[in-house]
Amino acid sequence: MTEDRARVLANVILGVAVAGAGCYVLRTPPLRRVALQLAVTALTASLPAWFGREVRRAWKESAVV
Numbered sequence: 001m002t003e004d005r006a007r008v009l010a011n012v013i014l015g016v017a018v019a020g021a022g023c024y025v026l027r028t029p030p031l032r033r034v035a036l037q038l039a040v041t042a043l044t045a046s047l048p049a050w051f052g053r054e055v056r057r058a059w060k061e062s063a064v065v
Contacts, residue, residue: 001009025031 025035
């Protein structure tokens with residue numbers, strides 16, 4: 001087996017495992033609620049932080065020296 005073929009096979013196996021875990025989470029109400037809460041937390045925490053970093057970076061790049 002070549003390295004490229006092994007890499008493709010590993011990616012397929014990981015993809016199937018992720019899809020299976022996703023289906024299990026979506027079909028189990030308590031896990032679905034936890035996943036939704038984690039997604040909301042991730043979005044509400046990461047988006048403002050990303051926006052702040054972008055504003056600071058743009059401010060620094062726009063400075064005329």
